[in-house]
Amino acid sequence: MADPTPSNVPGTPPPATPAAGTPTSTTTTPVAAAPAAPKPAAPPKPAAKKGDDRRGFLMGMIGSPFAAAWTFFSVTMVVWTLGTLRFLFPNVLAEPPSRVKIGLPEGYEEGKVVDKYKDQNFWVVRYNGEIYALSTTCTHLGCTPNWLESAQKFKCPCHGSGFYITGINFEGPAPRPLERWAISVGDDGQLLVDKSKKFQQERGEWSNSESFIKV
Amino acid sequence: MSVADFIRNSQVWKSIFRHPAPRDRRNRVVVMLTNVFLHLHPVSVRKSGIALSYTWCMGGLTFFMFLELTITGVLLMFYYRPTLEHAYNDILLLRDVATLGILRELHRWGAHAMVITIWLHMYRVFLTGSYKPPREFNWGVGVLLLVMTLLLSFTGYLLPWDQLAIWAITVGSNMARATPFLGHEGPGASFLQVGGVPLIHSGSDARFLLLGGRFVSGDTLLRFYVLHCVAIPLAVGVLIAVHFWRVRKDGGISGPL
Numbered sequence: 001m002a003d004p005t006p007s008n009v010p011g012t013p014p015p016a017t018p019a020a021g022t023p024t025s026t027t028t029t030p031v032a033a034a035p036a037a038p039k040p041a042a043p044p045k046p047a048a049k050k051g052d053d054r055r056g057f058l059m060g061m062i063g064s065p066f067a068a069a070w071t072f073f074s075v076t077m078v079v080w081t082l083g084t085l086r087f088l089f090p091n092v093l094a095e096p097p098s099r100v101k102i103g104l105p106e107g108y109e110e111g112k113v114v115d116k117y118k119d120q121n122f123w124v125v126r127y128n129g130e131i132y133a134l135s136t137t138c139t140h141l142g143c144t145p146n147w148l149e150s151a152q153k154f155k156c157p158c159h160g161s162g163f164y165i166t167g168i169n170f171e172g173p174a175p176r177p178l179e180r181w182a183i184s185v186g187d188d189g190q191l192l193v194d195k196s197k198k199f200q201q202e203r204g205e206w207s208n209s210e211s212f213i214k215v
Numbered sequence: 216m217s218v219a220d221f222i223r224n225s226q227v228w229k230s231i232f233r234h235p236a237p238r239d240r241r242n243r244v245v246v247m248l249t250n251v252f253l254h255l256h257p258v259s260v261r262k263s264g265i266a267l268s269y270t271w272c273m274g275g276l277t278f279f280m281f282l283e284l285t286i287t288g289v290l291l292m293f294y295y296r297p298t299l300e301h302a303y304n305d306i307l308l309l310r311d312v313a314t315l316g317i318l319r320e321l322h323r324w325g326a327h328a329m330v331i332t333i334w335l336h337m338y339r340v341f342l343t344g345s346y347k348p349p350r351e352f353n354w355g356v357g358v359l360l361l362v363m364t365l366l367l368s369f370t371g372y373l374l375p376w377d378q379l380a381i382w383a384i385t386v387g388s389n390m391a392r393a394t395p396f397l398g399h400e401g402p403g404a405s406f407l408q409v410g411g412v413p414l415i416h417s418g419s420d421a422r423f424l425l426l427g428g429r430f431v432s433g434d435t436l437l438r439f440y441v442l443h444c445v446a447i448p449l450a451v452g453v454l455i456a457v458h459f460w461r462v463r464k465d466g467g468i469s470g471p472l
Contacts, residue, residue: 090427093418
């Protein structure tokens with residue numbers, strides 16, 4: 001690179017052409033001018049070899065322990081960071097289980113909302129010959145509404161959303177009905193609520209047979 | 216020799232103040248340069264730069280509020296236990312158990328005031344164009360400080376453990392569900408799965424990390440307490456030092472350069 005540019009810049013007729021010819025001859029063809037060839041060929045080759053060896057040797061001595069140390073340090077820091085992040089996720093939680101047995105279907109009265117499992121995030125409702133488990137999480141911003149027996153509605157204290165006994169929203173800012181959890185009859189005849197599966201009315205999921213029990 | 220001179224010439228005085236009395240310009244500069252706290256502050260300030268009509272002193276008031284909140288906060292920690300059993304009652308008992316239980320109100324009012332003053336400070340900096348080069352880095356530091364202040368406000372809100380606090384944090388932390396990729400109801404989270412098993416679910420997402428559980432609980436109270444009293448104030452302290460130092464390095468308190 002260094003050779004052709006200075007020769008082009010002066011660009012004077014007689015010296016320019018031989019100067020430009022020399023770099024091409026060394027790389028491609030043996031047409032080379034005899035005096036020009038030995039100059040670059042002999043001195044740089046041994047010089048380059050010795051320099052590489054010495055530099056390589058020095059780099060091997062100085063560079064690799066540094067490289068090893070930095071690699072070790074970086075890996076340690078990454079492992080520490082990931083470990084710290086993992087530390088923040090406990091292995092054991094004092095939270096209620098996601099599957100809850102709630103007794104026999106006969107224990108539930110038509111048209112009644114059972115508040116007993118509110119701490120576990122659901123109401124059990126028997127209405128129009130169906131038993132279903134409604135989530136206690138308001139679909140507006142996640143507060144917990146209250147069942148008002150006299151007004152026959154779920155009313156959220158935070159922003160005033162109201163839901164019928166079916167869970168359908170009819171007032172306030174809630175954009176959609178309460179969600180249902182999966183409910184089934186176990187081997188012992190008891191109802192079983194499974195909070196790992198939810199069913200949303202607006203997606204048409206309440207027609208799913210897992211979302212209610214016919215009685 | 217007066218008593219003042221005797222004190223100034225004593226070894227104890229000289230070991231603390233390694234400069235002569237600040238009676239001339241040079242020594243006034245030396246005072247600033249040899250003090251670890253004052254060196255964060257500009258050596259000299261333009262008269263126009265500290266005009267109240269120009270700065271509103273909102274940054275200074277915000278810092279004052281931070282100091283006030285640190286002091287009252289440390290005092291409150293002597294009476295408050297961040298557990299389900301004690302938290303609510305400890306706050307109520309402050310009125311009866313401690314003389315000057317009003318410290319708790321000072322902490323609360325100071326917190327409101329700090330949020331107000333930091334917004335006004337940002338507004339003033341925007342109006343006077345003080346975010347422009349070479350001060351754009353310090354604007355960034357200031358935005359971080361604003362976010363930290365809001366987080367302090369948010370985490371402190373839960374500590375009284377009353378109904379308002381619990382539901383405010385329930386509602387507020389619901390936003391974390393919708394974090395892209397890191398919240399289990401957020402966009403992109405459904406793509407992060409291995410063999411059909413989701414990596415991001417309600418027990419492993421950003422909200423869970425924040426709450427220490429799937430919903431606001433005693434673990435949440437402890438987490439917010441530690442964040443509120445230790446983690447965030449430490450970060451704010453470091454950022455404040457950087458912020459003040461950059462004010463000095465970027466040409467002093469606002470004004471044309």
